[in-house]
Amino acid sequence: MSELWYAIAVLMLTAYVVLDGFDFGTGALHLFVARTDPERRQVLAAIGPYWDGNEVWLLAAGGALFVGFPKILSSGISGFYFAIFLVLWSLVLRGIAIEFRSHVNDTIWRRTWDLGFGVASILLPVFFGAALGNLIRGVPLDAGGWFELALFTDFSAKDPVGILDWYTVLVGVFALAALVGHGATFLSWKTDGPVQERTRRLVRPLHGVIAGLWIAVTAATAAVNRDLLAALPGRPLAILLASAAAAGLVTVFVASPRGRDRAAFLGSSVFLAGLSMATAACVFPVMLRSISDPALSLTAYNAGGDPTGLRTALGWLAIGLPLAILYFVIVFRVHRGKAVAAADGEGY
Amino acid sequence: MGDSLFLHRLQFAFTLIYHYLFPVLTMGLAFLIVVMKALGLRSGGERWNDAARFWIRIFGINFAVGVVTGIPMEFQFGTNWARFSRYAGNVIGHTLAMEGLFAFFLESSFLSLLVFGEKRLSRAGHFAAAVALFVGSWLSGYFIITTNAFMQHPVGFRVGPDGSLLLADFAAFLFNPWALAQYAHNMTSTVVTASFVVAALGAFYLLQGRHLEQARLFLKLGTTAGLISSVLVAFPTGDTQAKQVARYQPVALAAMEGRFESGPRAGLTMIGQPNVRERRLDNPVTVPLILSVLAFGHTASEVQGLNAFPERDWPDNIELLYYAFHIMAGLGTILIAIMAVANLLGWMGRLEKSGPMLWVLMLAFPFPYIAVIAGWVTTELGRQPWLVYGLFRTAQGSSPTVHGGTVLFTLLGFCGLYFVLGVLFLFLIAREIGHGPSPVSPRGEAAHV
Numbered sequence: 001m002s003e004l005w006y007a008i009a010v011l012m013l014t015a016y017v018v019l020d021g022f023d024f025g026t027g028a029l030h031l032f033v034a035r036t037d038p039e040r041r042q043v044l045a046a047i048g049p050y051w052d053g054n055e056v057w058l059l060a061a062g063g064a065l066f067v068g069f070p071k072i073l074s075s076g077i078s079g080f081y082f083a084i085f086l087v088l089w090s091l092v093l094r095g096i097a098i099e100f101r102s103h104v105n106d107t108i109w110r111r112t113w114d115l116g117f118g119v120a121s122i123l124l125p126v127f128f129g130a131a132l133g134n135l136i137r138g139v140p141l142d143a144g145g146w147f148e149l150a151l152f153t154d155f156s157a158k159d160p161v162g163i164l165d166w167y168t169v170l171v172g173v174f175a176l177a178a179l180v181g182h183g184a185t186f187l188s189w190k191t192d193g194p195v196q197e198r199t200r201r202l203v204r205p206l207h208g209v210i211a212g213l214w215i216a217v218t219a220a221t222a223a224v225n226r227d228l229l230a231a232l233p234g235r236p237l238a239i240l241l242a243s244a245a246a247a248g249l250v251t252v253f254v255a256s257p258r259g260r261d262r263a264a265f266l267g268s269s270v271f272l273a274g275l276s277m278a279t280a281a282c283v284f285p286v287m288l289r290s291i292s293d294p295a296l297s298l299t300a301y302n303a304g305g306d307p308t309g310l311r312t313a314l315g316w317l318a319i320g321l322p323l324a325i326l327y328f329v330i331v332f333r334v335h336r337g338k339a340v341a342a343a344d345g346e347g348y
Numbered sequence: 349m350g351d352s353l354f355l356h357r358l359q360f361a362f363t364l365i366y367h368y369l370f371p372v373l374t375m376g377l378a379f380l381i382v383v384m385k386a387l388g389l390r391s392g393g394e395r396w397n398d399a400a401r402f403w404i405r406i407f408g409i410n411f412a413v414g415v416v417t418g419i420p421m422e423f424q425f426g427t428n429w430a431r432f433s434r435y436a437g438n439v440i441g442h443t444l445a446m447e448g449l450f451a452f453f454l455e456s457s458f459l460s461l462l463v464f465g466e467k468r469l470s471r472a473g474h475f476a477a478a479v480a481l482f483v484g485s486w487l488s489g490y491f492i493i494t495t496n497a498f499m500q501h502p503v504g505f506r507v508g509p510d511g512s513l514l515l516a517d518f519a520a521f522l523f524n525p526w527a528l529a530q531y532a533h534n535m536t537s538t539v540v541t542a543s544f545v546v547a548a549l550g551a552f553y554l555l556q557g558r559h560l561e562q563a564r565l566f567l568k569l570g571t572t573a574g575l576i577s578s579v580l581v582a583f584p585t586g587d588t589q590a591k592q593v594a595r596y597q598p599v600a601l602a603a604m605e606g607r608f609e610s611g612p613r614a615g616l617t618m619i620g621q622p623n624v625r626e627r628r629l630d631n632p633v634t635v636p637l638i639l640s641v642l643a644f645g646h647t648a649s650e651v652q653g654l655n656a657f658p659e660r661d662w663p664d665n666i667e668l669l670y671y672a673f674h675i676m677a678g679l680g681t682i683l684i685a686i687m688a689v690a691n692l693l694g695w696m697g698r699l700e701k702s703g704p705m706l707w708v709l710m711l712a713f714p715f716p717y718i719a720v721i722a723g724w725v726t727t728e729l730g731r732q733p734w735l736v737y738g739l740f741r742t743a744q745g746s747s748p749t750v751h752g753g754t755v756l757f758t759l760l761g762f763c764g765l766y767f768v769l770g771v772l773f774l775f776l777i778a779r780e781i782g783h784g785p786s787p788v789s790p791r792g793e794a795a796h797v
Contacts, residue, residue, distance in 0.1 A: 048460065049460040052415060052456035052459070053453060053456035053457050055415075055419075055456075056448055056452040056453050056456055058419075059419065059422055059447075059448040059452060060445065060448040060449055060452075060453075062422060062423070062445075062448075063422075063441065063444050063445025063446070063447070063448045063449070064445055066425075066426075066433070066437050066440075066441035066444055066445060067437070067438070067441035067442055067445050068441075070433055070434055070436075070437025070438055070441055070512075071434050071437075073426055073433060073437065074426055074430035074431070074433035074434040074437065074747075075430060075434075076426070077423060077426030077427050077430065077433075078426060078427055078428070078430035078747035078748075078749055078750055079749060081427050081747070081749075081750045081754060081758075082754060082758075084423055084426075084427050085420075085427070085758045085761065088419060088420045088423055089761065089765060091416065091419055092416040092417070092419070092420075092765065092769070095412065095415060095416040096412060096413070096416055096769065096772070099408075099409075099412035100412070100772060100776065103409075103776050103779065104776075104779070144748070146430075146748050146749050147749060148749035148750070305437075305438050305441075306438045306508060306514040306515065308514065308515065308516075309438050309439070309442070309514055309515035312442070312515060312518045313442060313445070315518075316442070316446055316449070316450075317449070320446065320449035320450050320453075321449065323449075323450070323453070323454075324449055324453040327453050327454060327457035327458075328453075328457070330457065331457050331460070331461075334461065334465070334468070
């Protein structure tokens with residue numbers, strides 16, 4: 001049951017990364033690739049129907065972790081207290097920037113919200129990446145399974161660590177690059193005209209950067225967490241997922257210059273999903289790694305939820321998850337084709 | 349941890365009360381929008397569709413603020429109440445996760461169809477989108493109420509080997525009798541709030557002499573739904589809820605009523621000031637016998653006072669609990685009276701010409717909000733000193749590694765952020781009211797600007 005819930009939580013988090021990932025990438029890019037108000041409305045129309053639903057995956061994944069691993073969720077979220085609030089406030093800014101922008105037809109009003117949308121969309125991937133970096137590097141867990149972390153210490157990635165150090169910031173930058181690349185493939189697919197031309201030109205260089213950073217982060221991970229890469233040869237699933245990620249990246253390089261934008265977007269999605277799940281498969285069963293003593297680490301086994309309750313949860317999950325996917329299919333079908341900027345004052 | 353506990357509680361209370369100002373309207377409005385779309389389908393004309401379109405825009409702005417202020421609520425279970433999450437997560441994690449899965453996905457998917465899809469969908473299709481949004485928002489309310497009901501009256505659990513709570517009976521947990529009563533009471537109160545808001549805007553436009561046709565519709569719908577729902581809030585839903593408190597939280601009932609001595613033939617306190625130090629109610633005005641009847645159905649029924657309970661089990665802020673309850677009940681009564689008079693005038697055909705009544709309706713809309721917040725303050729303070737009633741004290745629930753100063757910092761951050769958010773919200777709502785209802789544009793959205 002612990003393995004199953006670990007897989008469920010990872011799948012939901014992966015759905016969040018892939019789906020809200022293109023919102024973040026789009027938000028980070030739109031300041032540069034969409035210059036006029038109609039172009040920016042076109043960008044917002046591209047993500048408008050999806051972003052709120054995409055964000056729900058974060059809440060759903062959080063809920064799955066709450067049910068499946070309450071001990072890990074509670075120490076993780078309270079330990080990262082300050083960072084969590086930075087994320088929450090950025091999510092508030094991102095949400096109202098998208099929703100409030102269209103209500104007033106005024107250049108300064110709209111540019112202000114564009115800036116807010118852009119800044120929040122750049123900060124959030126860095127925060128999420130840094131959070132992942134913290135999980136891989138490890139945190140100073142005590143015997144009760146609690147920890148607290150300063151925002152930063154000496155940036156050395158050695159105990160005493162802070163939330164931000166050279167390693168976690170590097171993972172944050174990698175996450176930003178990966179999601180900006182993802183957003184570029186999304187915009188190339190869902191827009192036309194000048195916005196599409198500009199983002200298409202960015203897809204290959206961005207993915208070159210991503211490939212380079214991927215190698216750098218892998219090398220850095222080997223230095224920070226020896227167990228992780230040492231475990232890789234014995235984990236065929238992780239190798240398979242990492243290969244899928246690499247294949248996704250290659251797909252982007254092949255498909256984008258040939259104008260096959262949807263294939264490039266799907267390649268980018270496979271890359272993100274493969275990478276997220278490969279990481280999860282490598283660290284399993286450790287969920288909150290102790291930086292000092294491996295015996296203190298919280299794992300899917302020693303901190304798993306109650307199996308009886310989880311069997312019940314499988315019941316409602318089996319009803320709810322297909323429904324959620326059905327809604328997404330409906331929304332994607334209703335809004336299929338290129339995004340069209342709404343006439344002024346109408347929608348995004 | 350003494351100081352930081354207070355700050356954890358204050359931050360949760362502040363962010364929750366602020367958040368709830370938005371869903372209280374959207375849940376009630378979702379119901380009224382379904383009613384407007386249904387009337388539009390039946391009558392065939394555009395009047396009700398125009399009305400619905402306007403309120404969907406108001407709904408959209410409220411919904412956006414509700415979403416962004418709601419996300420911090422979910423996370424604060426972990427950030428600020430980590431020991432509680434560890435203790436009860438195996439149980440309440442279910443409803444919190446189900447809210448995301450069953451309610452949020454439904455709402456987020458169909459909102460854009462409702463707001464932007466009127467011309468793309470048939471009349472029946474657009475009505476269906478309104479129904480989907482109504483179901484989503486009311487489901488969301490149910491899962492949150494179930495979570496709260498478990499904290500008020502825990503059922504369906506067992507205690508695990510490490511002392512934390514585990515789910516034993518899912519159906520008992522999900523259909524907690526406390527949740528059913530609280531849900532009925534709460535959801536009718538959201539309809540009261542939305543009705544007063546709709547009626548207030550109708551009155552405003554009539555007093556201004558603008559959008560007269562729509563104003564009459566708003567007034568008619570607002571006062572009709574307002575009378576029905578404000579009566580239902582008191583009876584049977586509020587009455588049932590009070591009986592549950594009397595049965596399962598007698599010490600909370602005693603504090604709500606400022607009652608220290610036990611005994612039969614208990615009177616209902618109308619006004620008075622609880623004097624906790626001297627253990628008496630100062631300057632009371634009571635209606636004889638009524639409390640015994642309301643709480644237990646008979647004048648001879650014994651109603652316990654606070655003195656019957658050890659002081660360590662008393663709610664920790666009896667004064668605020670007492671006043672919150674009386675503000676809720678008093679306002680509830682006034683709201684019924686306002687709607688009764690408005691309906692009487694409407695029935696006589698004089699409502700639209702009655703200046704004073706229109707003024708009252710226009711200015712009364714904040715009071716259901718206040719009543720709702722006071723009601724929730726009553727519920728949550730009545731639960732004290734417990735986080736899970738009778739099992740787990742609030743003092744045991746906060747995060748062990750988070751310092752008071754850190755909480756104060758984030759609390760002040762929320763104050764600033766939410767102040768700005770409130771100003772922007774009011775600005776946008778005022779603009780919508782200024783534009784007023786407008787006919788549908790060729791592309792299907794409300795056209796203006």
